[in-house]
Amino acid sequence: MAAIGMCGTFDVENYGDLLFPLIAAHELRQRLPTPDLQKFSYFSKRAAQWPFDVVSLTEFAATVENLDGLIVGGGHIIRFDQDVAPGYLPPNNDLHHPSSLWLIPMLLALEQGLPVVWNAPAVYGDIPAWAAPLLTAALIGSKYIAVRDAASRQALMPFARDAEINIVPDTVFGIANLRDENISRECAALRQDIGLHKPYLVVQATVGLDAIARVLKKHAATFADYQVLLLPIGPVLGDAEKNIAHDFPTALRLPQWPNPLLLAELIGGAEAAIGISLHLAITALAYGVPVFRPQQSAHGKYGLLADFDTIHLFDNSSEISPQWLQQKLGKTALSVAVQKANAELKEHWDKVAAALNSSITRRVPACIRELWQKLPKAMETDFVFENKLSQAQNTIGHLRIEVADLRSSLSWRVTAPLRALAKFIQRLRNQRSTPTITAPHQTKSVAAIDIAAAGGIMQFEAIETCELRSEPYGWAAVEDLYSAQNAAALADTFPRDHYKAVKGYDGEKDYGYEARELVAMGSKAISHAADLSVAWQRLAADLLSPRYRAALSRLSGIDLSNLQMEANAFHYGPGAWLGPHLDLRDKIVTHVLYFNPSWNIADGGCLQILRSSSMRDAAHVVAPIVGSSALLVRSDKSWHAVSRVDPRCTESRRSVTVTFYRDHSVSTMWPPGDATPTHDYI
Numbered sequence: 001m002a003a004i005g006m007c008g009t010f011d012v013e014n015y016g017d018l019l020f021p022l023i024a025a026h027e028l029r030q031r032l033p034t035p036d037l038q039k040f041s042y043f044s045k046r047a048a049q050w051p052f053d054v055v056s057l058t059e060f061a062a063t064v065e066n067l068d069g070l071i072v073g074g075g076h077i078i079r080f081d082q083d084v085a086p087g088y089l090p091p092n093n094d095l096h097h098p099s100s101l102w103l104i105p106m107l108l109a110l111e112q113g114l115p116v117v118w119n120a121p122a123v124y125g126d127i128p129a130w131a132a133p134l135l136t137a138a139l140i141g142s143k144y145i146a147v148r149d150a151a152s153r154q155a156l157m158p159f160a161r162d163a164e165i166n167i168v169p170d171t172v173f174g175i176a177n178l179r180d181e182n183i184s185r186e187c188a189a190l191r192q193d194i195g196l197h198k199p200y201l202v203v204q205a206t207v208g209l210d211a212i213a214r215v216l217k218k219h220a221a222t223f224a225d226y227q228v229l230l231l232p233i234g235p236v237l238g239d240a241e242k243n244i245a246h247d248f249p250t251a252l253r254l255p256q257w258p259n260p261l262l263l264a265e266l267i268g269g270a271e272a273a274i275g276i277s278l279h280l281a282i283t284a285l286a287y288g289v290p291v292f293r294p295q296q297s298a299h300g301k302y303g304l305l306a307d308f309d310t311i312h313l314f315d316n317s318s319e320i321s322p323q324w325l326q327q328k329l330g331k332t333a334l335s336v337a338v339q340k341a342n343a344e345l346k347e348h349w350d351k352v353a354a355a356l357n358s359s360i361t362r363r364v365p366a367c368i369r370e371l372w373q374k375l376p377k378a379m380e381t382d383f384v385f386e387n388k389l390s391q392a393q394n395t396i397g398h399l400r401i402e403v404a405d406l407r408s409s410l411s412w413r414v415t416a417p418l419r420a421l422a423k424f425i426q427r428l429r430n431q432r433s434t435p436t437i438t439a440p441h442q443t444k445s446v447a448a449i450d451i452a453a454a455g456g457i458m459q460f461e462a463i464e465t466c467e468l469r470s471e472p473y474g475w476a477a478v479e480d481l482y483s484a485q486n487a488a489a490l491a492d493t494f495p496r497d498h499y500k501a502v503k504g505y506d507g508e509k510d511y512g513y514e515a516r517e518l519v520a521m522g523s524k525a526i527s528h529a530a531d532l533s534v535a536w537q538r539l540a541a542d543l544l545s546p547r548y549r550a551a552l553s554r555l556s557g558i559d560l561s562n563l564q565m566e567a568n569a570f571h572y573g574p575g576a577w578l579g580p581h582l583d584l585r586d587k588i589v590t591h592v593l594y595f596n597p598s599w600n601i602a603d604g605g606c607l608q609i610l611r612s613s614s615m616r617d618a619a620h621v622v623a624p625i626v627g628s629s630a631l632l633v634r635s636d637k638s639w640h641a642v643s644r645v646d647p648r649c650t651e652s653r654r655s656v657t658v659t660f661y662r663d664h665s666v667s668t669m670w671p672p673g674d675a676t677p678t679h680d681y682i
């Protein structure tokens with residue numbers, strides 16, 4: 001029995017991702033004696049709750065020696081960016097994200113002398129310079145490389161030397177081969193349960209399909225012979241019936257997210273498939289079901305669909321003709337293009353099987369030896385660069401302090417009215433372009449849809465179950481504000497844009513810290529939302545939510561519902577501190593959240609809850625670790641401070657303060673007319 005490893009995103013609720021291993025298992029069974037396909041993804045899954053067992057990639061390095069080959073992909077996984085799916089990160093910090101999903105397993109398999117094959121994945125985004133030697137080793141060491149489109153091939157070519165890169169159709173075109181045409185018992189029972197008796201149209205449970213909803217509603221008599229079934233194709237990407245239930249009030253729904261093969265069967269039995277999803281469209285094509293897609297999403301990876309004549313594009317912002325839609329409904333024989341895709345896939349699986357069947361050398365191949373040889377040099381270069389970078393950061397820090405001095409000088413103040421005017425004009429411009437988080441059905445941008453669908457990132461229960469302390473005054477330490485995975489995402493993507501330098505003086509020398517607006521005083525919008533990671537957009541949306549306010553009201557014992565809120569992010573540089581203070585009277589309640597992935601208490605930078613105005617009189621100390629936070633209720637006793645960050649500390653101390661102000665207060669951080677230019681924090 002051959003143990004074949006397969007790596008990819010097989011642990012997320014996304015239809016296409018779950019089909020890849022099922023199709024691979026089927027095709028390999030036709031070609032290899034007794035293949036045992038072992039799926040690897042970030043998180044382990046058990047077949048009792050998932051379509052198949054999945055082993056965590058945390059175990060890959062230890063188990064690779066028991067494998068006889070490795071299949072990588074498919075899907076959009078050849079990438080180096082962080083945004084594979086909202087909140088999707090490795091289970092621990094030892095796994096690099098996202099190369100641990102594909103590149104690292106390939107190198108580990110190659111090191112064992114195993115055959116490695118690429119199962120038509122696609123490349124997404126840029127390839128960073130540091131990864132070039134690793135990618136080259138993976139490419140030249142692989143037995144068979146196939147990607148899903150020409151753009152992916154193009155992106156890999158510079159790293160492939162003379163390795164051949166094939167382009168093959170997405171393997172989901174082969175879905176119809178997995179079972180015969182008779183309706184399965186499971187599917188028949190499901191149809192019975194949900195009352196699906198007539199010919200039907202499947203509609204992806206996503207926004208952006210309202211033109212279809214309108215035509216079906218307006219011409220209900222024309223389409224009276226059809227039922228509509230809503231399908232969440234990728235819950236992990238935000239598909240949910242609630243997104244469109246109001247547009248399709250009479251549509252049928254599934255009782256739960258089904259096994260992908262059942263989903264495929266439901267799509268294959270429909271008279272039309274309506275949606276955006278690539279794998280919804282490919283499945284429909286594979287069964288001869290016509291596909292209706294908004295022309296607004298015909299680009300990027302969806303370019304793959306351009307060659308197929310039973311894909312019908314409509315303009316979602318205008319009206320669809322009922323005749324146009326009606327004429328195109330109904331299954332047809334497979335188009336020539338689909339037959340061609342299937343023939344190419346047959347050849348693809350022959351090549352995959354042949355590659356996996358090739359002898360295992362169990363010897364370290366030349367590509368890996370070459371990689372080892374280059375490694376110290378690459379690491380040393382990076383190390384020297386990092387040192388130079390931290391020196392440069394120190395210099396920049398000092399320059400900023402000088403700039404801050406200059407700003408507080410007389411000439412700077414004399415020109416303030418002019419800068420205020422410039423800022424006012426800039427604000428007017430921004431008002432037109434600032435993205436805000438709106439209800440999902442009104443939202444167009446992809447990032448915003450993900451946030452709304454993925455919901456909040458904060459574990460509100462942490463606040464809701466915390467108790468206010470009374471010693472030495474009203475305050476609380478709220479821990480575990482996020483899941484471990486989300487905490488890592490927030491720490492990794494702490495904002496670096498739109499900071500202004502704020503100057504401080506500790507009686508001996510100047511230091512600097514940096515502030516970035518997250519929510520402006522009293523605003524309902526996220527500041528510079530487009531520059532935040534998805535995790536941070538979700539966090540900012542949480543800070544604006546009624547649930548957050550209600551939770552803090554309960555904890556603080558003060559009704560915050562009508563107070564103005566402001567939130568800012570901070571980087572405290574080397575030497576920064578905040579002397580003992582009470583907070584301004586207008587700051588009724590402040591919640592300080594921390595975002596350092598780790599922190600050495602010996603480096604200072606900790607919140608001191610003081611019994612008096614003396615720095616030596618600390619009752620409690622809170623380290624700035626992600627997930628921790630402190631709530632301070634302002635009083636005449638609420639003395640607190642931040643201990644001095646060691647001037648040699650190379651990490652910035654990262655925090656967000658959320659402050660609830662008395663009515664009509666103005667922000668002291670961003671006073672009206674303040675024209676301080678902002679910059680990125682390096």
Ligand SMILES: O=C(O)CCC(=O)C(=O)O
Pocket residue numbers: 578583592606607640641642655657
């Ligand atoms: O960053 C902290 O821990 C405390 C900040 C603070 O006290 C303040 O902003 O008023």
Ligand SMILES: [Fe+2]
Pocket residue numbers: 581582583640
């Ligand atoms: Fe404070």
